[in-house]
Amino acid sequence: MQVASATCHSVMHINVLDQFHNGDSPIHRLDPRVKLLGALAFILTAALTPDGAWLAFVALAVLWLALVLMADVPPGLLLRRGLVALPFAAAAVTVLFTLPGQALLTVHVPVFGWQLTISNAGVVRFVTIMLKSGVSVLMATLLAATTTFPDLLRAMRGIGIPKVLVGTIGFMYRYIFVLVDEVQTMLRARDARSAAGPAGQRAGGTVFWRARIVGGMVGSLFVRSLARSERVYQAMASRGYAGELRWLDKPKVKSMDIVWLAVMVLVLLMIQLWARLVA
Amino acid sequence: MLYSILRSPAAAPQQLHIPDGFLSAPVAILAWLVTIAFMVVAVRRASREFDERLVPLMGVLAAFIFAAQAFNFPVAGGTSGHFLGGALAAILLGPWPALLVMAAVIGLQGLIFQDGGLLAMGANIFVMGIVTVWTGYFAYQALQRINRHVAGFAAGWLSVVLAAVVTAFMLALSGTASLGVVLTAMAGVHMLIGVGEGLITAAALALVRAALPGMFGEQVTGRRSDATTILAGGVMLALVVGIVAVFFASPHPDGLERVAEDTGFLSSAQAAPFQIAPDYVLPGLTNQTLAAVIAIALGTLLLCAVGYGIARALRRRSQRLAEAHEQ
Numbered sequence: 001m002q003v004a005s006a007t008c009h010s011v012m013h014i015n016v017l018d019q020f021h022n023g024d025s026p027i028h029r030l031d032p033r034v035k036l037l038g039a040l041a042f043i044l045t046a047a048l049t050p051d052g053a054w055l056a057f058v059a060l061a062v063l064w065l066a067l068v069l070m071a072d073v074p075p076g077l078l079l080r081r082g083l084v085a086l087p088f089a090a091a092a093v094t095v096l097f098t099l100p101g102q103a104l105l106t107v108h109v110p111v112f113g114w115q116l117t118i119s120n121a122g123v124v125r126f127v128t129i130m131l132k133s134g135v136s137v138l139m140a141t142l143l144a145a146t147t148t149f150p151d152l153l154r155a156m157r158g159i160g161i162p163k164v165l166v167g168t169i170g171f172m173y174r175y176i177f178v179l180v181d182e183v184q185t186m187l188r189a190r191d192a193r194s195a196a197g198p199a200g201q202r203a204g205g206t207v208f209w210r211a212r213i214v215g216g217m218v219g220s221l222f223v224r225s226l227a228r229s230e231r232v233y234q235a236m237a238s239r240g241y242a243g244e245l246r247w248l249d250k251p252k253v254k255s256m257d258i259v260w261l262a263v264m265v266l267v268l269l270m271i272q273l274w275a276r277l278v279a
Numbered sequence: 280m281l282y283s284i285l286r287s288p289a290a291a292p293q294q295l296h297i298p299d300g301f302l303s304a305p306v307a308i309l310a311w312l313v314t315i316a317f318m319v320v321a322v323r324r325a326s327r328e329f330d331e332r333l334v335p336l337m338g339v340l341a342a343f344i345f346a347a348q349a350f351n352f353p354v355a356g357g358t359s360g361h362f363l364g365g366a367l368a369a370i371l372l373g374p375w376p377a378l379l380v381m382a383a384v385i386g387l388q389g390l391i392f393q394d395g396g397l398l399a400m401g402a403n404i405f406v407m408g409i410v411t412v413w414t415g416y417f418a419y420q421a422l423q424r425i426n427r428h429v430a431g432f433a434a435g436w437l438s439v440v441l442a443a444v445v446t447a448f449m450l451a452l453s454g455t456a457s458l459g460v461v462l463t464a465m466a467g468v469h470m471l472i473g474v475g476e477g478l479i480t481a482a483a484l485a486l487v488r489a490a491l492p493g494m495f496g497e498q499v500t501g502r503r504s505d506a507t508t509i510l511a512g513g514v515m516l517a518l519v520v521g522i523v524a525v526f527f528a529s530p531h532p533d534g535l536e537r538v539a540e541d542t543g544f545l546s547s548a549q550a551a552p553f554q555i556a557p558d559y560v561l562p563g564l565t566n567q568t569l570a571a572v573i574a575i576a577l578g579t580l581l582l583c584a585v586g587y588g589i590a591r592a593l594r595r596r597s598q599r600l601a602e603a604h605e606q
Contacts, residue, residue, distance in 0.1 A: 043398045047304040084393050085298035091456050091465075092301060098457035129455055133300025133396075140299070140393050152390060162322045164333060168383045171338020172345065173391075179339075179346035187350070211475055215482020218347045218362065222340075222371065222483065223490045229339035233332050243331025 021148040027071035028146050031257040032155035038264045039143040043136040045268040049275045052124045056275030057131040063267060064138050071146050078141040085137045092129045096122040149173055167245045171232075179225060186217050295363070295407055295442055296388065299396025303453035310449065311401030314382075317409050321378040328376070337376065341383040344368055348384075350479075365407055366415025366438040367480045370431070371487065374416045381408035402449055410445050411438035415480075427488070428481045435480030436473040443469035 021028075027035070042060070049056045068075050101121030147155070149170075156166050190213065233241075302310070326333055344364040364384075368377035382404050388394035395403040415434040422430035443465040451458035 040397060043299050043396065044304065046300065047302070047307065047398055081393060085300070085396075088298050088301060091450055091461055094456045094460040095454070098460065125454070129300055131300075133298050136299030136396055136398070137393050140389075140397055144391050144393065149391070162318075164322050164326055164337075165318070165379065165383065165386075167334040168337040168341055168379060169387055171334060172341035172383050172387060175339050175342035176345045176387075179342045180349060183346045183349050207474075208478060211478030212482045214350050214362075215479040216486045218350055218367070218479055219483035219486025219490070221347055222343055222367075222487055225339050225343035226491070229336045232339060233335040236335060237331075241331070243333070245334065 021146070023072055023146065025071045025146075027067060027142075030260055031253055032147055032151035033158035033253070034257045034261045035143055035147055036152070036155040036159065038261055039139050041265055041268050042139045045272050046132045046136050046139075048272060049128075049132065051121075051128045053128075053275035054131075056271050057128075057135060059271045059274070060135045061138075063271075064135060064142065068142055071142065073142070073145050078138060078145060081141045081145075082134065082137040085133045088133070089130060092126055095125045095129070098122065099125055163244065170245065175228075175232075178228075179221065182221060182224065183217075186221070190217070295403070295446055296385075296395035297399045297402055297406075297446065297449070298393075299398050301396075301453065301455050302399050302402055302449060303455075304398070306449055306453045307398045307402055310399075310405045314401040314404045314409065317378060318382060318404075321375045321382070324375040325379050328373075337379050337383065340368070340372065340376075341380045341387075344380055344384050345387070362479050363407060363411060363439060363442075363476055365411025365442070366418070366434040366476070367483055369412040369416040369438075370419045370434060370480075370484060374412050377412045377416070378408050381412060406442045406446050406449075410442045414438040414441045428485065431481030431484040432477035434477070436470075436477035439469050439473035439476045440466060 030038075042063070046057075046060055049060075065075065068078065096118050097116045099119050099122040101119035103117045104120055104123065105118045107116045107118065144152075153166050153170050156169070157163065325337070329336055344367075347364055347367075348362055350362055365377070365381050368380050371377075372380065385395060385400065385403050385407055389397055389400045389403065415438040418434040418437045419430045422433050444462065447456075447458065447462040447465040450456045450461050
């Protein structure tokens with residue numbers, strides 16, 4: 001119900017997510033391809049870090065914080081956005097009990113008469129997974145917060161993603177705001193027509209009935225979207241579109257960008273070697 | 280607040296968007312390679328089919344799937360049913376364009392909303408694009424003659440359940456969770472969640488069928504032949520057998536066996552079914568489970584081969600009949 005209660009007027013706008021994109025900092029000025037590759041290298045480093053190399057994760061977190069401070073983006077905002085990976089921890093909880101190792105604690109589950117043993121190795125693996133996930137998500141939020149969407153598209157082209165796919169994602173980004181607006185309108189209409197009973201009393205029909213209503217909404221959204229795509233295509237064709245999206249400028253990689261990427265990769269390599277050999 | 284509207288978990292917890300850190304690097308990279316291979320074919324085929332209309336059409340339809348994922352409906356106990364859309368896209372657009380659309384949706388969710396990781400994006404496209412699209416497509420193809428509503432429901436339900444099963448396998452292979460537990464949990468939860476997906480898919484198809492009969496007929500029913508139906512039927516059967524087999528490979532038989540070994544049958548109350556014996560090769564991947572997995576894979580391949588053989592034989596016979604008819 002968050003969706004329905006959120007707004008009573010259309011506020012979807014293409015720039016709604018771009019609050020920090022127009023900042024001017026060394027990070028903002030980096031070539032988008034360098035930013036994308038750097039973020040990917042960072043996340044790969046986190047994925048390759050062995051269990052229990054705590055200092056390596058501290059080093060990755062410090063590197064992230066240094067970049068955030070350089071970019072002049074509030075770290076709290078990024079941390080809040082980074083919480084998205086947290087619910088997934090439920091999937092990893094099982095390693096606490098299933099990895100063989102020195103037993104730390106035994107939990108009795110009264111319902112089934114089970115007895116779950118938390119192992120030493122299990123705790124190390126679980127905390128490692130959460131740290132890996134944490135630093136990776138934070139890096140991805142930093143990338144998203146300091147790169148405008150057209151720049152991200154350009155970076156995707158730059159690392160070899162096909163034009164068709166990049167063009168599709170570009171169009172999609174333009175139209176999600178329009179279509180989410182339509183979804184909100186439909187959800188508001190649904191809520192306006194279905195009065196909720198007093199608290200504790202069930203409102204609406206059966207689950208089947210509700211799903212049929214939502215299915216009908218999804219279906220009619222599809223029909224509208226299809227019609228819209230045809231109008232969009234005709235409008236584009238009449239303005240000279242011939243199947244290919246063109247960018248005006250061909251961005252050149254500056255030497256400064258290459259230095260940045262080299263330093264980033266070097267630091268990450270050192271962290272990785274350190275994690276494997278020393279820590 | 281807008282931010283939370285635009286990201287899909289606002290509707291419900293999305294357990295299929297794997298964040299970075301939960302997959303090991305080899306699993307994530309392998310998934311990327313498989314996904315890239317599929318995407319190359321998808322881009323080529325879709326470009327040929329739709330020509331210069333491709334980008335606007337796919338872009339707006341990807342936005343449609345993204346927006347449709349914001350639809351929710353209350354189920355029970357404060358949880359909401361949510362919508363993934365892979366099966367619906369496959370039935371409405373055909374599998375290759377649908378794959379393109381789903382990849383665009385997942386790519387944007389990962390890049391902008393951190394819904395699913397970047398290194399894990401290959402795996403996410405594999406699960407929510409490739410697996411849901413092909414499952415949905417084949418299920419619908421195989422069942423639509425019997426009843427279109429049933430076919431739509433089965434396509435949605437199976438696509439979500441199978442996606443959950445594949446996710447569980449990837450997590451187990453990465454050493455993030457033990458296979459028995461995560462498989463039972465993921466498949467169990469998504470067998471319920473899948474009901475919502477199936478109902479919405481069937482209802483949406485019914486509306487589109489009523490509103491756009493021409494377009495719908497061309498896309499799905501026009502190109503169908505007996506051979507593909509049989510092939511699709513074979514794959515579907517294999518998938519169903521696979522899911523059932525996976526359930527028989529759940530931890531409980533293993534756990535019970537261990538109980539029997541350790542304590543004798545009667546004193547089972549003290550046993551620890553989730554404890555892994557030291558002789559297991561991978562965390563949670565027991566020998567029995569591994570055997571079941573290999574059996575499923577072989578069974579699927581075998582059924583595909585048999586289906587293909589039957590299809591070839593039928594086609595040759597119908598060709599001979601047609602030639603004879605011409606003479």
